[in-house]
Amino acid sequence: MKSEVDLELLQEYLDGDAGAEEELFARYDREIAVPDELWAGIEKRIVPVRESGTGQAAVRWWMGIAAGFALSFGFGSFLLLSHKSESIVALKLPEGSPVVVQRQKLTEEPVTQIKRTNKPIHADRTTDNPGVLSLDVGLDLDEQETAKHIEQTENLLRSIRNVPVSDSDDEVDVSYDKALSRRLLIENVVLRRDAEMKAKFPTKTLLADLEPFLIDIANLPDRAKPEDLRAIKERVQKTEIVAALVDYQDRGTDKR
Amino acid sequence: MKRLTVDELSLEGQPGAFAGTLMNSSADLVTRVCAGDAEAFRLIFERYSRPVISFIFDMVNDRSLAEELAQETFVRAFRAIRTMRRETKLSTWLFGIARNVARESLRARARAGNHLHLADKAVMDLSDDKPVPVEGVLNKELNDLIRRSLAALDEDKRMVFTLKVLHQCSYEEIAEITGFSIAKLKTDLHRARAEMRRRIGSYAGVGYEV
Numbered sequence: 495m496k497s498e499v500d501l502e503l504l505q506e507y508l509d510g511d512a513g514a515e516e517e518l519f520a521r522y523d524r525e526i527a528v529p530d531e532l533w534a535g536i537e538k539r540i541v542p543v544r545e546s547g548t549g550q551a552a553v554r555w556w557m558g559i560a561a562g563f564a565l566s567f568g569f570g571s572f573l574l575l576s577h578k579s580e581s582i583v584a585l586k587l588p589e590g591s592p593v594v595v596q597r598q599k600l601t602e603e604p605v606t607q608i609k610r611t612n613k614p615i616h617a618d619r620t621t622d623n624p625g626v627l628s629l630d631v632g633l634d635l636d637e638q639e640t641a642k643h644i645e646q647t648e649n650l651l652r653s654i655r656n657v658p659v660s661d662s663d664d665e666v667d668v669s670y671d672k673a674l675s676r677r678l679l680i681e682n683v684v685l686r687r688d689a690e691m692k693a694k695f696p697t698k699t700l701l702a703d704l705e706p707f708l709i710d711i712a713n714l715p716d717r718a719k720p721e722d723l724r725a726i727k728e729r730v731q732k733t734e735i736v737a738a739l740v741d742y743q744d745r746g747t748d749k750r
Numbered sequence: 751m752k753r754l755t756v757d758e759l760s761l762e763g764q765p766g767a768f769a770g771t772l773m774n775s776s777a778d779l780v781t782r783v784c785a786g787d788a789e790a791f792r793l794i795f796e797r798y799s800r801p802v803i804s805f806i807f808d809m810v811n812d813r814s815l816a817e818e819l820a821q822e823t824f825v826r827a828f829r830a831i832r833t834m835r836r837e838t839k840l841s842t843w844l845f846g847i848a849r850n851v852a853r854e855s856l857r858a859r860a861r862a863g864n865h866l867h868l869a870d871k872a873v874m875d876l877s878d879d880k881p882v883p884v885e886g887v888l889n890k891e892l893n894d895l896i897r898r899s900l901a902a903l904d905e906d907k908r909m910v911f912t913l914k915v916l917h918q919c920s921y922e923e924i925a926e927i928t929g930f931s932i933a934k935l936k937t938d939l940h941r942a943r944a945e946m947r948r949r950i951g952s953y954a955g956v957g958y959e960v
Contacts, residue, residue, distance in 0.1 A: 500889075500892070504950065507947070507950070508947055508950070508951050510947075515915065515943075516915075518892075518950075519896065519915050519916055521889055521892060521893075522892070522893055522896045522897075522916065523889070523893055524804055524807050524808075524893070524897070525893075526800060526803050526804050526807060526813070526816075528799045528800055528803060529817060532799065532817055532820065532821055533792065533795055533796075533799075535821050536795065536821050536824045536825055536828075537788075537792075539821075539825045540788075540791070540825055540828045540829075541788075693857075693861070
């Protein structure tokens with residue numbers, strides 16, 4: 495047996511009465527008390543922030559910059575070393591003459607790079623969506639790196655997709671794309687593992703999807719056969735990977 | 751016991767519970783915190799701690815965890831308060847952070863395989879025929895029923911239902927807190943209400959079945 499009053503209220507609520515709903519849930523008491531220790535705990539955690547927040551932020555910022563430089567330097571060195579033998583020819587001249595280092599031209603025509611005209615990732619930060627706050631503090635070297643990586647990969651895939659291939663071609667020069675793909679592949683592996691460790695699963699999945707394309711392009715010979723290139727182009731089109739990359743970037747832009 | 755609503759707790763334009771803070775609008779407090787006034791942040795905490803803990807409790811259904819997450823919410827709020835736009839309501843902004851913190855905790859718990867299994871059976875167990883003669887006891891039972899029924903909703907519906915019905919936020923505020931579209935909010939709320947009725951109906955024993 496339940497109290498008559500409450501059964502009546504319940505009946506009204508169940509009949510869809512908005513007032514009854516309000517009254518019923520007004521009775522909902524979570525028995526929440528705010529313990530004194532709660533503020534003490536907060537105070538303890540924010541005092542160091544108050545005292546050294548600016549300093550720490552500056553240190554983090556500089557460390558991020560330093561890490562960025564180190565990473566760029568590492569990739570640069572790797573690229574330089576890996577292509578030194580095939581791209582640079584030293585011509586030895588008679589003694590007394592200066593040594594001239596000549597850069598060999600690898601491609602007949604420069605590969606066209608399509609630049610995205612979308613707004614930059616951080617340009618439109620007008621919304622105050624609290625959804626970003628969990629990562630907002632020091633936003634976020636990782637995310638910026640990933641966004642830059644995704645954009646470069648998108649450009650590469652567009653470039654490959656748009657290479658004109660005809661059956662009459664003997665070979666197509668893809669040395670630039672191949673070199674770029676090697677660099678992006680290494681970067682991709684690092685970012686994918688990082689995203690996995692940080693439980694950023696959509697990012698991880700996208701990067702995992704990219705990897706086969708980067709591997710295939712990186713494994714092409716400098717002068718690729720048209721059928722090899724066509725196979726990659728078709729896969730890029732069929733899987734709509736470029737659209738997925740654009741979508742990812744747009745979501746990143748919206749989020750900010 | 752009268753439930754405090756977000757509007758009542760915001761104290762903006764109405765007399766509030768904290769006499770010392772009457773002349774402090776939320777915007778003033780935020781400005782003062784940005785200028786380095788720690789006392790202003792304590793006032794913000796006093797003003798919003800209860801609704802924030804309540805909201806988190808509604809989401810995670812665990813009292814001590816709710817307190818822990820409320821602490822995290824306020825620490826994050828303090829660290830990010832300079833990024834808050836002036837036109838944003840402080841309560842909405844805090845609920846947004848609380849929502850993120852609660853979601854992260856729920857995700858972590860789900861990843862750890864430590865799912866909450868509250869559920870239908872527990873809710874159904876309440877619909878017994880034991881005598882409940884005293885209204886106080888009935889209210890306690892109702893509290894328990896509402897808590898369990900809420901916990902049985904999926905996460906999005908629970909959040910929308912909690913913010914709309916228990917905290918009486920507007921659709922616009924909920925959209926800002928959750929990032930959902932108004933259309934989704936309305937759909938989720940409609941379904942959540944139906945589900946809550948169905949569950950609570952089993953308690954009343956008037957033709958609703960869980």
